[in-house]
Amino acid sequence: MSVLLLRLAGPLQSWGSSSRFARRGTEVAPTKSGVIGLLAAAKGVRRTEPLTELLGLEFGVRLDQPGQILRDFQTARSLDGRDSAPLTYRFYLSDAAFLAAVSGEQELLHGLMEALKRPRFPLYLGRRSCPPALPISLGVHEGTVDDALTSWPWLAAEWHRRKAARTVRLEIIRDARPGEPVTETLPDEPVSFDPAHRQHTWRSVLRRHVDVTNDLAERAGVAEHDPLSLLGG
Structure with missing residues (x-):
């Protein structure tokens, strides 16, 4: 089994799954539809074209x-200044960074990896006004989505890591597999990006946490707080 790993970081990101009218919200993490859209843009798939090979x-x-x-x-x-649109x-999301993983056929993943190096269409983190920091692709690796999201080194910025403890707990959100307990459902499983009949369906997800080591904590002098240490003889 293989996974393609993505580093999704930039000054601004916006991953909307339920934006309506004058209020355009963002989820706290990249949506599946947003990441599939990014991969489709890299490959040059137009909005009106089917997403067949990416849907699985x-x-x-x-x-x-x-x-x-x-x-x-x-x-x-x-243009004449007489009429104004609604506010x-x-x-x-400002100064955010995420590790994303997609799993599928190895040949498809390698094709996506190469497309991310030379994208056909501009890439953005949820909205056109949110360009990504490069590189996006971290390569194709053997293992499962769980393996990758558990073992890959922490991707937070250096300034963020220097303020953290030696061990940091991070949240993971992934597709729930058949038979697994479902934490919640999200309306971000893409079916079609065609502007004339854009379609999404619900996705069952599993949320869990993983502890990762912060290799900059000791260098910055950050230590676990032990209030009883002052009582030592």
Whole structure:
């Protein structure tokens, strides 16, 4: 079994699964539809074309650096300035970083890896206004989505890691497999990106946590707090 690993990081990200009208929200982690859309853009798949070979990919993501929610608002006026559009609120994740993993046929994964190096269409993290930091692809590796999200080194920025403890607990969200307990369902399983009849369905996911080692903690002088140490003789 093989997985393609992706580093999803940038100044701003926005992964909406239920945005409506004047309020454009973001999830706290990349959505499956957003990541499949990114891979489709890299391969040059147009919105009106079927996503056949990408629909069977298993997906998971680890929240390495959750970032902060940032709210922006926008308005627009007609060219003559007489009419104004409704005020819209848009939400983003600022200074976030995620490790994403997709599993599928090895030949397909290698093709996606090469496409990410030379994408046919521009790539963005959920919205066109959110370009990714490079590189995105971390390569194709043997193992499962669980293996990769558990064992891969922490991807948080150095400044973030220097403020953390030696061991950090990170959340993992991945596709639930048949027979597994489902934590929740999310409306982000893509069916079609065609603007005329965009379609998504519900996805069953499993949430869990993993402890990772922070190799910069000791270097920065960060130690686990032991209040009883002051009582030593």
